[in-house]
Amino acid sequence: MKRVYVNEEWCLGCHLCEFNCAFANSGLSDMVLALKGKPIYPRIHVEEGDKIAYAVSCRHCEDPMCVKSCIAGAITKEDGVVRIDSNKCVGCYTCILVCPYGALAPGESGAMQKCELCLQNSCGEPACAKGCPNNAIVYEDRSPKNTVIDDAANPACF
Amino acid sequence: MEQYVIIGNGVATVGCIEGIRSVDKESPITVVSGENHKVYGRPLISYYLEGKTDLEKMKYRPDDFYDKNGVTLLLGKKATAVDAKAGTVTLDDGAKLPYTKLCVATGSSPFVPPFENLESVKDKYSFMTLDDSLALEKALFPEAKVLIVGAGLIGLKCAEGILDRVASVTICDLADRVLSSILDTECAALMQRHLEKNGMTFLLGDSVARFETNKAFMKSGKEVDFDVLVLAVGVRANIGLVRDAGGETDRGIVVDEDMSTTLPGIYAAGDCAQGPDLSIGAKRVLAILPNAYMQGHTAGVNMAGGEATLKNAIPMNSIGFFGLHAMTAGSYEGDLYEEKTEDSIKRLFTKDDVLKGYILIGRNERAGIYTSMIREKTPISSVNFDVLRKAATTAGFSKQTRKDKFSVPV
Numbered sequence: 154m155k156r157v158y159v160n161e162e163w164c165l166g167c168h169l170c171e172f173n174c175a176f177a178n179s180g181l182s183d184m185v186l187a188l189k190g191k192p193i194y195p196r197i198h199v200e201e202g203d204k205i206a207y208a209v210s211c212r213h214c215e216d217p218m219c220v221k222s223c224i225a226g227a228i229t230k231e232d233g234v235v236r237i238d239s240n241k242c243v244g245c246y247t248c249i250l251v252c253p254y255g256a257l258a259p260g261e262s263g264a265m266q267k268c269e270l271c272l273q274n275s276c277g278e279p280a281c282a283k284g285c286p287n288n289a290i291v292y293e294d295r296s297p298k299n300t301v302i303d304d305a306a307n308p309a310c311f
Numbered sequence: 312m313e314q315y316v317i318i319g320n321g322v323a324t325v326g327c328i329e330g331i332r333s334v335d336k337e338s339p340i341t342v343v344s345g346e347n348h349k350v351y352g353r354p355l356i357s358y359y360l361e362g363k364t365d366l367e368k369m370k371y372r373p374d375d376f377y378d379k380n381g382v383t384l385l386l387g388k389k390a391t392a393v394d395a396k397a398g399t400v401t402l403d404d405g406a407k408l409p410y411t412k413l414c415v416a417t418g419s420s421p422f423v424p425p426f427e428n429l430e431s432v433k434d435k436y437s438f439m440t441l442d443d444s445l446a447l448e449k450a451l452f453p454e455a456k457v458l459i460v461g462a463g464l465i466g467l468k469c470a471e472g473i474l475d476r477v478a479s480v481t482i483c484d485l486a487d488r489v490l491s492s493i494l495d496t497e498c499a500a501l502m503q504r505h506l507e508k509n510g511m512t513f514l515l516g517d518s519v520a521r522f523e524t525n526k527a528f529m530k531s532g533k534e535v536d537f538d539v540l541v542l543a544v545g546v547r548a549n550i551g552l553v554r555d556a557g558g559e560t561d562r563g564i565v566v567d568e569d570m571s572t573t574l575p576g577i578y579a580a581g582d583c584a585q586g587p588d589l590s591i592g593a594k595r596v597l598a599i600l601p602n603a604y605m606q607g608h609t610a611g612v613n614m615a616g617g618e619a620t621l622k623n624a625i626p627m628n629s630i631g632f633f634g635l636h637a638m639t640a641g642s643y644e645g646d647l648y649e650e651k652t653e654d655s656i657k658r659l660f661t662k663d664d665v666l667k668g669y670i671l672i673g674r675n676e677r678a679g680i681y682t683s684m685i686r687e688k689t690p691i692s693s694v695n696f697d698v699l700r701k702a703a704t705t706a707g708f709s710k711q712t713r714k715d716k717f718s719v720p721v
Contacts, residue, residue, distance in 0.1 A: 202706030222601035224354040226371035243358040250629040255677025
């Protein structure tokens, strides 16, 4: 399964991923119209610490706590992708309580939002990775049977 | 070929079905349910009254869930006895269901203390099930004065759900604060102010001495007139079936990490079960929805011959009222780190180099990072706690931990 991964040593902390995410999920075709002068509700956020920055979005866990914990049955995992039905969500925040990655947050309507890999919006592939100017966010398959991660062979990874 | 029977049809049962089917795709499953509904999100019954969801959206699984999973659903049937030796469950219509593996997921029932002259009150309701919610809805009218006995999670969510549909809601509780099972005095006071600002009235540290049709005479001497009474004092785990069959019970049905009871072939999960609680290192009833699912799933995997344990269950709650959310987890012991503003409180409790618990009101962003530290017993000495205590951020974890979390599939 392809997933979004981050290479924190390459992240500039520019937050462009947050804007690209909000735009891709806005349903609008003009970025300025979609974002200018408005609060944005991206499904990815840049974590910033002591001289480090990296973007965090849903890990689409093998065993997702959010799916097991949602009181409305609004979060499901199908074909490896964890999705939320915002129509069913009542905004109880239990998913925020349990996600170890801090990958869910309320959207404009109050219903929770999360990364769904842009598979169902106009971008078609994760807009965060597509637009990352320094390849600090990548969309690739790192499951053990497909790829062996070797730091020496792959300096882009941490 | 196994013959699975599950008693109860809540979230623990869904977990159990999905747990069984992750191992055994073939053997038949029968679910017995006293309620006449397919599974719904039980905590949504207050959101239903509030108009934030409806009967369709409340469905916890799609309508074809049972068919797709090869489940025979017996709705409106109550299990009256379990014979552990014979391997049968007796139903209220006299039928006997044979099983090879049984999961008891009977949940809990409202506990009603013996109030004097309660029988004189005509319009009185519990608030545990969808049918309770639908019955209460019928009793509501715009001029109605409602008295809710119990300022816990159930009573307060009920109050929020009906507040806009009635003239007034008064909540009384013997405890001196709201949400006494999860909030300390100061945190409860913050939440109470918010609830009062939004229109609720409280009588705390007070209880009903006696009822007289539409009036409650309080121990304090106060009198409360009401049209509708909701009793939300507390709940009791439904342990009778296992207790009467000879299994070990305490406040709940006693289970191990694999959700097995002391009776062979019989498992228990959800609000009726008393399993290991990592936060106190002892067994406790953890009547919360995530736990119900995880216990059910664990039971299901083991019933089907797989191997699963639930080792890191802790108490944890997320409850919001009128936009102010309170999150709590773990136990409140050890050293306190605190941040406060007029409308928020953050309390982190640390002891023996681990985060033991927290209370977060009004500031809940990414709280799951703290929850994971409690569940995983992350050594404080391995993280930058100066950063982490100010904000829940994975940036406070070590480089290796970040790499484990973000550069490989999890």
